Amino acid sequence: MSLLELQDVTASYGQGSVLHGISLSLAEHGATGILGANGAGKTTTLRAISGTVRTTGRILFDGRDISGLGPDRTARLGIAHVPEGRGTLPQLSVRENLLVGAYQRRDRKQIATDVDYCLDLFPQLQQRIASHAAALSGGEQQMLAVARAFMAKPRLMLLDEASLGLAPSTARHVYEAVRRLRRETGLSMLVVEQNAVLAFSVVEHVTVLETGRVTVEGRTDELMGMDSVRRAYLGG
Template sequence: MTALLNVKDLRAYYGQVQALHSLSFSLNEGSLTTLLGANGAGKTTTLRAICNMVRTTGTIEFDGRPLTSRSTENIVSLGIAHVPQGRGTFTTLTVEENLQLGAYTRNDKATIASDIERMYAYFPKLKERHTQQAGTLSGGEQQMLAVARALMLRPRLMLLDEPSFGLAPLIVRDLFKILGQINREEKVSLLVVEQNAQLALELADQAYVIETGRIVMAGGAKEISNDENVRKSYLGY
């Protein structure tokens, strides 16, 4: 099976400081993959590197096309959506205005309206708040909006950076359930960076563990969750 995303010998730098060291991994189309690791391990940098937001060397290919020489905007237009940590919604705009902006790469106005209704079907709370400024939403609602806005791009791959951060456990469960649904029904491949390792491994079919900018373990999510070292280091038992 040909990989949708293929990363080889990836190094990333902030100034003179090297943050990633020869990362190599791949994601198949339709997969749900999680990247686990402690704070500062390089998880967020990996997502930024895919979007060409940091200086890198090595190879990153999406559907066989190299990404390293492309602008971030061009990478988005290829079908990669990035939901950063902190959500990044436009706080002074309404929920619906945020969703409309999410489709900025598209010209199909007729289907944009139907896609907004589809987002409301996934996230009914957003429909209730559609005229409300994004900055006045709860943390969980803002995260839902960030995911919905990314989906408005109709991406083939979505990168999510700590989607559970700062959210109550019940909201996190609901959000991850919807992410699984999006993966199955929309056929959107997901690469999820997540501190809640146990929940991420329940959701994912593939997992990578990163430490100090290096991948130290890779395999099926079930296999990784059963590994004693992962359980002690990331799952707490």
């Protein structure tokens, strides 16, 4: 059974849908990339899953229809959304942000172990552990956003444009950590990216959206072999 399955999902922010019947499925421990131009509906797809936009169709998580549950309940079920623009708590320290990420957990020892794991994954955060999130660089904030989501011990991480606004070397660094996180924890992921090279480094499956519809999907190696995909997303 899939961990996540979208069946004919539409979404709207008011009048008029911006997703027009999206279907996709993600295996437990799998990772799928969602590519597409600006406005294609990538962020909206993640919002549909975490429950912050109105939808129709079915969104099954672990076999249960979660559509309409809202962000608090989807978070409690194990879906961690790292939003576009990062979403750290600016007035809290790095350590506090990590602990807030774990607020639904009671396993104190394991929480401490997971904080240590995050700091091993992102050593820069260790050096800034007492700093306010607001004082971090863009790259450090993105690292903190990923680490904070991990602290919830999710079953599924939704990662939205983690490379946005970062220097190429910083973006690569963030994705190297995400890849390591996958390898070492088996965490399932949906990875939204405009930078297909980075997305392809983490995922084994890719869905391409155009104006709210799935136009291409398949294994990463299959898509890398397609001229249209290479031209649009891999620079030729």
